[in-house]
Amino acid sequence: MEQLLPYLKLTINRKLYIKDPESSPLGKEIIRQSIDLINEVGFEKYTFKKLGQKIDSNESSVYRYFENKHKLLLYLSSLYWGILEYRLVFETNNIDDPVKKLEAAVDVVVGTPQHIDTGSQINLLALRSIIIAEFTKSYHNKSVDLENKEGFFEEYKRLINRVVKMVLGLNSNYPYPKSWASNLIDGGLHQHFLVEHFPSITDCSKKQPPNHFFKNQIKGLIKA
Amino acid sequence: MEQLLPYLKLTINRKLYIKDPESSPLGKEIIRQSIDLINEVGFEKYTFKKLGQKIDSNESSVYRYFENKHKLLLYLSSLYWGILEYRLVFETNNIDDPVKKLEAAVDVVVGTPQHIDTGSQINLLALRSIIIAEFTKSYHNKSVDLENKEGFFEEYKRLINRVVKMVLGLNSNYPYPKSWASNLIDGGLHQHFLVEHFPSITDCSKKQPPNHFFKNQIKGLIKA
DNA sequence: TCTTTAATAATAGTAATACTATTAATTTTG
């Protein structure tokens, strides 16, 4: 199992929270309901005040868990990528054929999220919607480099590097394994977004989801 | 010349501005200096007040041109995509070989921006930096669908659809021409961002820029 | 040239946001 399980719970960078939200019912409620609220009103209109009301608690109580909403978004993102990493390793572990392995990886990484028991019950579909709509905002700012140094994007990068290995397992001479993998993650989110909001510039749809588009590229990868 | 030139100046949606910034020296200064200022401090910290000071003018004067900074970002984006569309048509017009044509398209669309005379002198490299860092924010919000209906993303979609035609010119049976083209635009920006901030998850660099990565995919497109 | 109009500048003000600080009430734990 590639010593993975210890990650899932543990790797969310401690600097992302003040008090571990997994350590109390209020903390878990903050996560659960933040996902719903951000999904509902969007990250810009989401405030700790509104969240406090929603969870029958208080703005200042939320601030005891998270320094600010930006950090909370980074936390949710890490959670999402962590869950995907878990499923990625789990679901590709026993596949030997490198093509099938990468196909399975694409399905995990850009396909519909499968439920997984993470202790607290979170709405994974809502979480993915948030990631699709808001993840880019978490790094498109002037403090990326600092926050990257602090390790706030480790889960994200680790996931990508797992895909990179699978691409190389398919064709060790392919010159763009990292770009292909990072484009898979980012592009997967983007195609999902287009299906919802800009259907005229994507061939993907509910019936032909984004993972099909990327799996279609795999044969090209072998020869490249 | 595919009746293109009339576009460039004219197509920026009138609803994006209150008073056409091209219609006065102050307006042109607003655009020019906004590009510099956003590039410098980031879109979040960019305010009309700061801009007013920078151009030795006034916050309220800026508001006479743009309803808010979100509209200004949409304006700058349309300007950028409009310029690319112009160059795209111009530089691929005389190429018959569909592979070479698409390669040229990729170079225009994700390569380094070439200077073009747009009347007012704008810093195209700075504008591209803004697009790389901020364009996704212009549609990742709750009003996308409305704003899309209003035509605020026409330049963007038109550019993509021009690339779509070239992909189909190469292989009319390829099932994902739109997704490939939209992924080219979005993924191109993303790879540029990675080169600057997350070099560990991209194979691209200054020497091996993102357009190489996408041109490498073209052969796979023919057989797909 | 004078006058009207339009464009711009200056100032002030408002509602909302993203917090901080303080104190009070409640829970947990040793």
Added chain:
DNA sequence: CAAAATTAATAGTATTACTATTATTAAAGA
């Protein structure tokens, strides 16, 4: 059961994204 930790409630601050009003300057028409 007392001390410590957690949570709730309230208030306050700096900044932002505007709106409104008035004053000043420039341009354009008669």
